[in-house]
Amino acid sequence: MIDNTQSFRFFNRGPSSVARLVFFAVLSLLLMFVDTRYRYLESTRSALSVLISPIQMLEILPGSLWQQAGDLYITQGMQQALIKQNDELSRQHQSDAAQLLQLQAIQLENQQLRNLAELPIRNEFTTQLAEIVYAERDVFKRKILINKGTDADVKLGQVVMDDIGIVGQITRVYPWLSEVTLVTEKDHAVPVQVLRNAVRTILFGSGDISQLSLRYMPASADIQADDILVTSGIDGIYPPGIPVAKVVKVERDPAYPFANVTCIPVAGVDKHRHMLILSSMPKLPERPDEKAEGKETGNRVKVRRNN
Secondary structure (H helix, E strand, O other), X not given: OOOHXXXXXXXXXXXXXXXXXXXXXXXXXXXXXXXXXXXXXXXXXXXXXXXHHHHHHHHHXXXXXXXXXXXXXXXXXXXXXXXXXXXHHHHHHHHHHHHHHHHHHHHHHHHHXXXXXXXXXXXXXXXXXXXXXXXXXXXXXXXXXXXXXXXXXXXXXXXXXXXXXXXEEEEEEOOOOEEEEEOOOOOOEEEEEEOOOOOEEEEEEOOOOOOEEEEEEEOOOOOOOOOEEEEOOHHHOOOOOOEEEEEEEEEOOOXXXXXXXXXXXXXXXXXXXXXXXXXXXXXXXXXXXXXHHHHXXXXXXXXXXXX
């Protein structure tokens, strides 16, 4: 048998491997020199890059897709974490805002309680602290309910005030609650006087929480805007000298005998929760009966005539 290796060597008469290596090396150096020197292979390189570009894209496509999938997974995870963190921060912000509002309300309430505690009250009057528990739902009624009643020895007619001035008067007493009619209740009357010149008059509620009026005030009366009205102490209901209202507008028409005087309450009739109940004033002597006084006067006249 003839050896295949020997037969292959016998018929193979081409250049040797070393010769081919040297030839291609020299050819490569020559092409590199020509390309560097004369730029003859730019068009060839561009054409080859166009042909090879799809192959390169197909080659890098799996890695690119894998990298995009990883980036998408990481992005979604970060997005969910950020959404969760944002929700937690939003809930914390709402909780902090609610606590801040409560803190502000407590600070205002504490300040008002301090003002009530430091309020100078005349020695003949005692006070007790009360808290508003209910407010009248009827918009046409200006009344509130406080948490003091007959159990706290509250009586009809006692005056209720805040740290600034008169709020109202107790008009009904229950075992554990009391009804307070505000000074702004329609037709509720308070004897007052002008602090500037001591002119006496009657202040009436108008049914509006922010408005009071002086009725039947002569047009020639010495009253002007920004005057402060305080309780006069007449009739033995309201202690004297407590602020009630401030004059905001005075209108005088020569055609009418009375001036139109508009006032606003100085006390927070619709603001605070804590009030002071003043003890009742000393009881005044009974008002004389006009009919009996008229009969007695007639009898005196007859006696004088007989004499």
